[in-house]
Amino acid sequence: MTTQNLRVAVVGAGMMGADHVRRITAKISNADVVAVVEPDEARAAAAAALAPGAITAASFDEALAQTEIDGVIIATPGFLHEPILVTALERGLAVLCEKPLTTSAADSLRIVELEQQHADRPIIQVGFMRRFDSGYQELKALRESGANGALLALHHAHRNPTTPPNFNESMLIHDSVIHEIDIIPFLTGEAITNVEVKKPRKNSLAPADLPEPQFVLFTTESGTMAIVEINVNAQFGYQVTTDAVFESGVAYIGRETSQTIVSAGVSGQGVTPSFKERFAAAYDEEVQRWVDAARLGGIDGPSAWDGYTASVVAEVAVRAQQSGANETVEYALTKPAFYEPAFSADDAALAGA
Numbered sequence: 506m507t508t509q510n511l512r513v514a515v516v517g518a519g520m521m522g523a524d525h526v527r528r529i530t531a532k533i534s535n536a537d538v539v540a541v542v543e544p545d546e547a548r549a550a551a552a553a554a555l556a557p558g559a560i561t562a563a564s565f566d567e568a569l570a571q572t573e574i575d576g577v578i579i580a581t582p583g584f585l586h587e588p589i590l591v592t593a594l595e596r597g598l599a600v601l602c603e604k605p606l607t608t609s610a611a612d613s614l615r616i617v618e619l620e621q622q623h624a625d626r627p628i629i630q631v632g633f634m635r636r637f638d639s640g641y642q643e644l645k646a647l648r649e650s651g652a653n654g655a656l657l658a659l660h661h662a663h664r665n666p667t668t669p670p671n672f673n674e675s676m677l678i679h680d681s682v683i684h685e686i687d688i689i690p691f692l693t694g695e696a697i698t699n700v701e702v703k704k705p706r707k708n709s710l711a712p713a714d715l716p717e718p719q720f721v722l723f724t725t726e727s728g729t730m731a732i733v734e735i736n737v738n739a740q741f742g743y744q745v746t747t748d749a750v751f752e753s754g755v756a757y758i759g760r761e762t763s764q765t766i767v768s769a770g771v772s773g774q775g776v777t778p779s780f781k782e783r784f785a786a787a788y789d790e791e792v793q794r795w796v797d798a799a800r801l802g803g804i805d806g807p808s809a810w811d812g813y814t815a816s817v818v819a820e821v822a823v824r825a826q827q828s829g830a831n832e833t834v835e836y837a838l839t840k841p842a843f844y845e846p847a848f849s850a851d852d853a854a855l856a857g858a
Contacts, residue, residue, distance in 0.1 A: 606812025
């Protein structure tokens with residue numbers, strides 16, 4: 506436990522990393538960005554300018570040699586996560602790692618095993634920010650209350666305006682549906698057991714070699730089904746919605762993210778342009794809770810185990826894209842006791858006091 510501000514290095518100064526630098530400096534209490542790690546000098550300087558006093562470094566090792574660091578936010582492309590995670594574990598640093606934990610289930614499993622070797626409780630938190638969105642938290646609470654009976658099905662829509670260059674079919678899963686892969690167990694309280702992918706008529710506005718939209722069908726242990734529409738060239742903006750079908754009711758989230766305006770005989774509502782606006786409050790909550798927990802030596806959010814299970818399901822989903830079959834999900838091991846909840850919101854509140 507520490508009483509001083511958490512000294513944070515942000516690794517990766519792209520859109521997500523720079524946004525975290527700005528967030529910690531402007532909105533988060535009990536933390537300071539002390540280092541920005543980015544090999545692109547101009548991008549590093551621009552991000553560091555958001556956090557007066559922060560140093561810049563071309564590598565994480567270079568930053569560790571220059572200044573004292575208590576925690577690290579990893580915001581690099583996923584294929585670069587593993588070596589930074591290993592270094593952080595060896596140093597005993599608190600970690601907030603943007604999704605995915607790693608780009609393969611085997612690598613994620615190695616991180617799970619390594620964390621148990623180096624720490625006495627989880628110190629890696631994975632950046633599945635939807636768990637901190639008020640709508641998803643309300644849906645989870647509604648399911649747990651039993652007020653409307655059992656949860657039978659989930660309808661998810663995940664719509665982006667366009668795709669960046671070189672976006673390929675597997676990235677529909679690894680870069681986009683990965684969020685639903687995490688949120689489905691969060692909402693249902695159950696592991697995903699099966700995945701199937703359906704491909705409707707192709708959107709002519711999508712790149713020629715990208716077959717989308719797609720519908721990804723997940724089944725959980727009890728038979729609850731979650732249907733995910735992944736639609737990444739929808740043109741009109743960024744929209745994420747969930748409908749939860751219970752035995753005696755239906756709950757909706759994500760449709761009302763701004764005011765509704767009625768004018769000239771038309772009723773309309775704005776659509777957020779990107780994920781940063783849609784989940785701004787969730788990101789703020791996620792980072793503040795990570796900081797508060799890290800100051801006590803723990804995490805308060807998705808763990809490396811959650812990152813591992815998401816990686817397993819994502820790999821099976823990509824296989825289902827290729828096979829067209831209903832694919833079974835198999836996990837290498839059951840959840841270790843190490844990852845059972847051992848850190849409460851009350852603990853985090855004490856850290857922020």
